[in-house]
Amino acid sequence: MTKFKPTLLLLGFLLLACFGYAQAIEHVHNAENSLGTIQVCTDGVNYDQAANEQVTDFFSGIFSTMNWPARWNCGIWSPFHGWFSITSDFLVWLSYFTIPGILFFFLHKKQVPKQFRKVFWLFIAFILCCGLTHLMEVIIFWWPAYRLNTTISFLTASVSIATVFSLVGILPASLKYKSPEEMQSIIVERTRLLKEKTNELEQINKELKHFAYVVSHDLKAPLANIESLVNLLESRKSEFKDGDLVFEKIHKTINQSKEKIEALNSVLEIRNVEETAEHNTNVQDTLNDTLLIIDELIKERNAKIQTDIDPTLTVNVPRVYLSTIFQNLITNAIKYQKTDKHSIINIRGNISSGIPRIEIEDNGRGIDLAKFKEKFFGLFQRFHLDVEGNGVGLYITKNLMETFGGTIEIESEVNVGSTFKLIFSKKDGSESKA
Amino acid sequence: MVLNQKPRKIFLIDDDETSNFVSKIIIQALDESIIVEVLNNGQEAIDHFSKTDDPPDLVLLDINMPFINGFEFLDYYADQNWNGRTKFAIYSTSSRESDKRKSMSYEQVIGYIEKPLNEAKLKDLLQKFSGQ
Structure with a gap:
């Protein structure tokens, strides 16, 4: 896409030049028939109106064209120069009216953060206004509405200044915004960290499982040994004082430990149940x-x-x-x-x-x-x-x-x-x- | 041949010294004539079985042992086509159903004993042995 941009631009200018040249030929042709239609602007008039009158006068006749000639008639325009200027401004206006449309489409399609939405709207207004000033430059060639032109310029200035302030306001926040490449690398890094954590957790889980197995199995083994040793001794218990009582207590203790371990085992077995079949x-x-x-x-x-x-x-x-x-x-x-x-x-x-x-x-x-x-x-x-x-x-x-x-x-x-x-x-x- | 056949020689393959000590006493308390020998782990057992001309009639085999565990030993034993005369009983502290099922899936295994061994469990096992 970017490859074609300079080519397109060049093509546009070529077209423009051709158009201007064609107009120039035509005008020379016309001029041959009617000479002397070109007028020159005045050198300036002494203006003695009071300031407030000037203002009311300005706004009451905002569309007035009385005091000015059309631009064609102001100064000496060669047709090529005139049409070159008109076409350029017209194209500027055209593109300046397209850009807000694109921005609006973007705003509509994308989740733009709240603090940036305002700037987007200001940009849309700013570009529309700029476009209008260029359109006026075209119109004035025939319709010298200089007051309207000034008003539009003022409007453009106001919106531009508001945009500047707004832009400065969001600058800190937008600096924090990541480009897609930065985001990509952040995602890659986070994914890597997540993987590391997952591996760590898996390792821990494995260790825990092993631990549980050790608890359930390896604790049982010494207990079983104690039990069998006690059994051996018990067969000679008559040689001990209070033998019955002692063995009864030892057996009780062994049984309690066994029950605990058995309970743990049953828990472990149930924890390992993995069922996917449907049951009714x-x-x-x-x-x-x-x-x-x-x-x-x-x-x-x-x-x-x-x-x-x-x-x-x-x-x-x-x-x-x-x-x-x-x-x-x-x-x-x-x-x-x-x-x-x-x-x-x-x-x-x-x-x-x-x-x-x-x-x-x-x-x-x-x-x-x-x-x-x-x-x-x-x-x-x-x-x-x-x-x-x-x-x-x-x-x-x-x-x-x-x-x-x-x-x-x-x-x-x-x-x-x-x-x-x-x-x-x-x-x-x-x-x-x- | 006597109908009520009893093992002449029993091996204990187990790394648990105390368990071996008690098991030996229990076996010989029941029948003094039975020879009881101890192999401390699966590797020792493999070494012994690969050399001997006089394998035991019955082996009490523990599951959890260092290096080569009971199941691994049985797998190896099956692969080697050693003297098929020897019968095995798995004896372990594990009460897991999966361990019991796995034990009984081996052709040479005739029983599963949950430790500790005692006279009743031994008698039961010998009965199974003679019934083979």
């Missing part, structure tokens, strides 16, 4: 099965479970995991019941706007969410130390929900109860199957 697990069926698994606990604590579940409701979670979720939440509700009351657990399930929801509401002890909200679904977090627990149930539940694109929320009030809200991933249009 029926909620009511899964709940029924789960209730059978924990039947003993329910009967022992005399818990009452009421369900109101759409029998066709299905969710995109494998059956075994949905069962885990139910088990965790229901056993929690029963375990953390109020000491003076039996559990009443309401389980509701429905689908609205394609999103399956399950709510599990209990009348248990509840929890102070203002204090514990952050920690509530955390790993190894315990909130009621008088009840046995390993602190992984809710952590696993939340992880499972999130693995399958869902969320879990809790509402709770101390001494009133808690409601867990399970929101599952949306069903994409497919009808739920019973």
Whole structure:
């Protein structure tokens, strides 16, 4: 594109010269027929009007052409000179009227920052005004409206000055603006940094995974050894004083450590669940099965479970995991019941706007969410130390929900109860199957 | 040949000294006549198997070992076409389902024991061995 610019310019000037030359020939031809049409301007007249009169006079007759000859008649113009001048000014006007159009188009198409928009508009006005002054230069050759010409010049001056101030005003901001090349290099640099960070994170993630593996596996090994050594000793426990008690305590300690590590293992296994297949697990069926698994606990604590579940409701979670979720939440509700009351657990399930929801509401002890909200679904977090627990149930539940694109929320009030809200991933249009 | 066959020689391939110490006692407490030998890691095991004329009848093989782990050893063993008489039992502290499944996918593996070894687990394993 830039390659053609000088060529086009040259071509324009050539055309212009040709046009002027042609006009010159014609004029010479005409002049031969009517000589003496050329007039010369006056040398100047003494003007004795008061200043204020001059002003009112000026504006009252702004289109007046009375006191001036047309430019053709002012001075001695060779036709070539005249037409060269006219055509040049005309072309200037033409391009000055095109540029605002382009600017306006740019403004319309591009997201120009607010502080620059004003300058754009001023530029548009500035160039339009400049164009008008050149147009007047053309018109005056025939129509000597010098007052109008002056007024337009003044208007142009005002807009120009406003543009200057505005430009100076945005100069600091525009200096900060990056050229596409600068932007490109910034993007490249940022991308590089981002990549570095990603690699770093991947490395950390790998280390964490390894750490988790070490915790779960390598801690187990010495524990297993202690256990077997204790077993060996135990076979000769009659030789120890208080042997029974000592071994009982050692076994208890070993079991506690084992349970912790097992809990950690189950968490790790669930964290590594990666499922892409679509599941249509029926909620009511899964709940029924789960209730059978924990039947003993329910009967022992005399818990009452009421369900109101759409029998066709299905969710995109494998059956075994949905069962885990139910088990965790229901056993929690029963375990953390109020000491003076039996559990009443309401389980509701429905689908609205394609999103399956399950709510599990209990009348248990509840929890102070203002204090514990952050920690509530955390790993190894315990909130009621008088009840046995390993602190992984809710952590696993939340992880499972999130693995399958869902969320879990809790509402709770101390001494009133808690409601867990399970929101599952949306069903994409497919009808739920019973 | 006795119907209720028992292993004459058992190898422990494990880098865990304590575990080896206890396992050896447990095995010999059950049956003094069984020879128990220890190889401390997969590399030692490979070295031994490549030379020996008298391979063990049963190996208790740990998974997590330095240099060459249990699975790598089994892969190598399968590639070498060594004496197919030796049976293996994986014994590890890992309770991961994936480890159990992987163990049982090997032809020579007859059982998976979660550590620590005790008399009951050993008896169970020997029963499987004799049932082969």
